[in-house]
Amino acid sequence: MELTRDLMLDQESRMLVRSVAEFREQVIDGSAREMDEFPSSGVIEKAWKSAASLGLVSALLGEGSGGQGMDIYSFCLALTEVARGCAGFAALLLVHNLALWALEAASQEADEALTGGEARVTMAWPVKEAGGTARAEFVPGLTGAAACVLPLAGGGLCRVAPGCEGVTIEGIEAPMGLRASRPASLVVESAGGAVVGDLNGKRDELEGCLLLGIAALSLGLARHAFEGAREYARERYQAGDYIINHQQIRLMLAGMVVGIEAGDASLRQAATAGGCALHLPASRAAKVLACDRAVSATLDGIQVHGGYGYMRDYGMEVLLRDAKYCQSYPRSPQEEMLDLVKPAD
Amino acid sequence: MPEGDPLLKDVRKRVLGDFPALQEIRRRRPLYVEKLVKTVRDCAEYNQRYAAPAALELDWRMEQDHDYFAWDLVKAGLQYRFLSLAIPGMVEGVGGLTVMFALAMEEMCSTCAGIANIFGAHALGISPLLVSGALAQWETVLREVARKEKEGEPVLMAAAITEPSAGTDAEEPHFLAKARLSMNASKVPGGYVLNGRKCFISNGSVATYTMVACALDRERPLETWTSFLVHRDMEGFSVPRVEEKMGQRACPAAELLFEDCFVPDENVLGFEGDGMQPGTLLILAASRAPVAAIGTGIARGAYEWFLRWARRGKGGRAPIDEQRVQMALADMKTRVSLARWAYFNAALSFDATLGKVLSGVPMKAIGLLPRSVRTSEGMQRVYLSRAAKRGVEGIVAAYITSEEVTKALANSSLAKAVGGDTAMYVSSMALEMMGADQGEERVWVEKFFRDAKLTQIYEGTNQLNRLTVFMSDVDDSLRVELKPFIGRGPGKGAK
Ligand SMILES: Cc1cc2nc3c(=O)[nH]c(=O)nc-3n(C[C@H](O)[C@H](O)[C@H](O)COP(=O)(O)OP(=O)(O)OC[C@H]3O[C@@H](n4cnc5c(N)ncnc54)[C@H](O)[C@@H]3O)c2cc1C
Numbered sequence: 001m002e003l004t005r006d007l008m009l010d011q012e013s014r015m016l017v018r019s020v021a022e023f024r025e026q027v028i029d030g031s032a033r034e035m036d037e038f039p040s041s042g043v044i045e046k047a048w049k050s051a052a053s054l055g056l057v058s059a060l061l062g063e064g065s066g067g068q069g070m071d072i073y074s075f076c077l078a079l080t081e082v083a084r085g086c087a088g089f090a091a092l093l094l095v096h097n098l099a100l101w102a103l104e105a106a107s108q109e110a111d112e113a114l115t116g117g118e119a120r121v122t123m124a125w126p127v128k129e130a131g132g133t134a135r136a137e138f139v140p141g142l143t144g145a146a147a148c149v150l151p152l153a154g155g156g157l158c159r160v161a162p163g164c165e166g167v168t169i170e171g172i173e174a175p176m177g178l179r180a181s182r183p184a185s186l187v188v189e190s191a192g193g194a195v196v197g198d199l200n201g202k203r204d205e206l207e208g209c210l211l212l213g214i215a216a217l218s219l220g221l222a223r224h225a226f227e228g229a230r231e232y233a234r235e236r237y238q239a240g241d242y243i244i245n246h247q248q249i250r251l252m253l254a255g256m257v258v259g260i261e262a263g264d265a266s267l268r269q270a271a272t273a274g275g276c277a278l279h280l281p282a283s284r285a286a287k288v289l290a291c292d293r294a295v296s297a298t299l300d301g302i303q304v305h306g307g308y309g310y311m312r313d314y315g316m317e318v319l320l321r322d323a324k325y326c327q328s329y330p331r332s333p334q335e336e337m338l339d340l341v342k343p344a345d
Numbered sequence: 346m347p348e349g350d351p352l353l354k355d356v357r358k359r360v361l362g363d364f365p366a367l368q369e370i371r372r373r374r375p376l377y378v379e380k381l382v383k384t385v386r387d388c389a390e391y392n393q394r395y396a397a398p399a400a401l402e403l404d405w406r407m408e409q410d411h412d413y414f415a416w417d418l419v420k421a422g423l424q425y426r427f428l429s430l431a432i433p434g435m436v437e438g439v440g441g442l443t444v445m446f447a448l449a450m451e452e453m454c455s456t457c458a459g460i461a462n463i464f465g466a467h468a469l470g471i472s473p474l475l476v477s478g479a480l481a482q483w484e485t486v487l488r489e490v491a492r493k494e495k496e497g498e499p500v501l502m503a504a505a506i507t508e509p510s511a512g513t514d515a516e517e518p519h520f521l522a523k524a525r526l527s528m529n530a531s532k533v534p535g536g537y538v539l540n541g542r543k544c545f546i547s548n549g550s551v552a553t554y555t556m557v558a559c560a561l562d563r564e565r566p567l568e569t570w571t572s573f574l575v576h577r578d579m580e581g582f583s584v585p586r587v588e589e590k591m592g593q594r595a596c597p598a599a600e601l602l603f604e605d606c607f608v609p610d611e612n613v614l615g616f617e618g619d620g621m622q623p624g625t626l627l628i629l630a631a632s633r634a635p636v637a638a639i640g641t642g643i644a645r646g647a648y649e650w651f652l653r654w655a656r657r658g659k660g661g662r663a664p665i666d667e668q669r670v671q672m673a674l675a676d677m678k679t680r681v682s683l684a685r686w687a688y689f690n691a692a693l694s695f696d697a698t699l700g701k702v703l704s705g706v707p708m709k710a711i712g713l714l715p716r717s718v719r720t721s722e723g724m725q726r727v728y729l730s731r732a733a734k735r736g737v738e739g740i741v742a743a744y745i746t747s748e749e750v751t752k753a754l755a756n757s758s759l760a761k762a763v764g765g766d767t768a769m770y771v772s773s774m775a776l777e778m779m780g781a782d783q784g785e786e787r788v789w790v791e792k793f794f795r796d797a798k799l800t801q802i803y804e805g806t807n808q809l810n811r812l813t814v815f816m817s818d819v820d821d822s823l824r825v826e827l828k829p830f831i832g833r834g835p836g837k838g839a840k
Pocket residue numbers: 236238239243246247248249303304305306307308310466503504505506507509510511512513514516544545546547548590598799802803804805806807808809
């Protein structure tokens with residue numbers, strides 16, 4: 001059974017998905033378990049270099065700035081494919097690309113080290129500002145990043161480097177999910193002093209891209225859960241039959257299909273609505289939907305595997321942990337939803 | 346415990362508030378209710394003193410080194426007699442039944458389900474000895490557990506039902522009949538030889554005694570399913586692997602390997618062929634309510650930490666000031682209460698069966714015999730005789746009916762599904778609402794979330810538990826079959 005999204009891909013997108021799938025199979029799948037572990041064993045850095053050679057670390061950056069000039073929908077297709085192997089690594093790619101995109105939007109030149117894969121940059125979102133101090137609770141990719149950009153509420157873009165005065169990074173010890181992204185918390189004193197430019201009215205677009213990127217990660221997790229569970233259900237024999245022949249199991253698998261189909265459709269709609277200028281409400285809706293469906297798909301992915309699903313070796317439980325983080329990053333789904341319907345003045 | 350113990354007072358107030366039915370029971374049986382309150386109080390103290398300070402660090406440590414086992418935390422539980430809560434008073438145990446154990450599980454799991462499950466899996470290991478009325482093992486094994494506990498030495502137990510190719514199948518008679526099993530026992534002079542593997546066995550790597558249920562004839566698994574008591578020093582028994590789990594890490598889940606493992610005749614619990622009907626079904630009727638309480642405790646723990654987060658002020662405004670958070674808290678509290686009442690009801694309905702047997706005249710009479718007589722070799726031989734085993738079955742059949750135990754099985758199965766789903770729902774909702782906020786509260790809620798998922802899987806998946814409710818309470822295709830006293834032939838599973 002092919003999912004509708006895969007049937008609808010044009011030639012170019014099909015090739016993109018295929019090449020990222022090859023990268024995933026060769027580089028990510030075998031080391032996803034290690035990427036999820038602490039302390040780091042170097043697999044993430046190795047994979048980063050491979051991703052760079054494929055152009056994935058500068059995907060969103062304009063061609064004029066040394067990037068691939070990929071549109072957000074294509075980038076989401078790539079992210080989904082990477083997230084099928086490791087969502088944490090896909091999150092690294094997402095925040096790095098968005099940081100480069102933000103620097104470009106603020107008319108900043110990106111260093112070659114960042115576009116070429118020698119170094120990583122990340123983006124803090126949402127940034128809480130109080131009395132000149134900026135704070136972000138959960139910044140994927142911050143541990144080991146060469147720099148971090150902070151889009152401020154007023155449109156200014158702040159850029160800081162770890163180790164600089166007034167910049168504090170608090171490592172998050174083994175978070176439950178998106179561990180491969182090596183997240184940390186960030187506090188920047190006198191953030192105003194580190195502003196390097198202005199997002200020039202593109203803040204909403206940046207937020208929309210972040211939300212769609214997380215939706216793409218979630219859909220990758222849901223796909224992995226679905227494929228893994230379907231395969232297992234065809235092999236596992238219980239109660240006198242292969243478990244895929246029990247209606248309850250088929251309903252769980254079907255629920256995953258419904259979620260993925262709906263998630264894919266709303267992601268596509270939001271990413272392609274109005275050409276380049278992203279429709280932020282649609283991105284919010286797509287993000288909330290995809291993440292919710294991914295949590296439910298990954299829960300059922302474990303359940304179909306029974307006790308085996310709970311064991312780390314089977315690679316199912318990590319999907320749930322990652323999906324749960326996607327659901328509440330950058331904000332809780334309720335906060336996203338409350339922004340969809342504004343209160344009366 | 347000092348007079349006017351403030352913790353006891355707090356716990357009494359809380360327990361009577363959380364379980365309104367206990368207020369009525371208290372009027373009739375004040376000592377019983379006080380014993381329950383005292384048990385919960387001990388669990389609360391254990392949580393404060395030992396479990397809470399250790400839980401997060403231990404969880405992390407066991408992610409790095411899953412072979413580690415926190416014996417110190419087990420030893421800390423001995424003073425409260427956690428290892429003999431379920432052991433009958435006549436063999437020096439506390440003599441608590443399912444209600445007591447379930448209440449203890451909820452309380453412990455509100456702090457750490459991994460640590461609690463060490464005691465939970467231990468009680469699961471005891472339950473086959475109780476439900477089979479294996480008086481010989483009561484006097485030897487259960488007395489040893491209770492006595493050594495008083496001496497400060499933990500003796501742990503486990504129950505091994507699941508096989509690599511049979512999880513759901515090993516917990517339901519219709520499915521067992523069709524199972525493709527990998528393990529079996531063969532009759533040899535003086536005993537049996539066990540070959541094969543069991544998997545995911547909680548406490549399997551640390552237990553001194555493990556109840557192992559398996560088929561004598563893999564072509565007729567249901568008819569020949571038999572329970573054996575295996576000592577960890579028996580030749581041919583080994584633990585090749587301890588699993589790396591998503592949560593509840595403090596309690597190890599192990600694979601057990603049996604290679605020509607000889608088990609003597611006297612270690613058969615009940616009769617050959619009794620392993621599923623009524624063996625496993627009685628165990629599940631007894632154990633699913635406490636497992637439902639595990640889910641309830643996890644949900645409560647997640648709720649309590651979420652509440653702390655909600656009250657934490659941020660720039661003068663706390664999340665609890667928001668209506669969405671208030672609604673979520675109300676929803677969580679409601680579900681925890683419903684799950685609690687479901688497991689309490691189920692536990693009560695099981696105790697109304699087994700409790701009647703244990704407090705019945707014949708058992709009381711055995712308990713009145715001098716200990717020297719009960720523990721003598723001669724008496725051991727009597728207990729192990731076919732006539733005595735049949736006598737115990739007769740006592741059971743005289744005091745309870747198949748209908749009552751089947752209803753208890755249905756109640757505990759529905760409670761188990763509710764408890765597991767509640768654990769997942771509440772911990773999941775808490776995380777969702779917290780967004781990407783970091784901090785101590787989040788770390789705890791994440792642990793509850795990871796711990797919660799297991800409660801939908803073990804003790805039969807929630808799907809199986811629902812099927813059990815359907816079969817036993819909707820279409821009557823599943824009955825717990827108690828053996829009639831008269832007319833029972835030789836072990837029907839024997840070849
Ligand atoms: C950490 C842990 C600790 C455990 N501790 C113990 C222990 O101490 N002792 C012990 O004996 N066991 C223990 N177990 C095993 C546990 O009871 C089993 O995992 C559980 O019964 C499910 O069996 P399974 O894993 O083989 O899944 P399966 O039975 O293979 O089930 C796979 C999926 O198929 C579904 N399914 C199966 N049959 C049907 C059907 N007829 N209709 C619809 N759906 C169906 C299930 O619901 C599940 O979703 C433990 C398991 C874990 C994970």
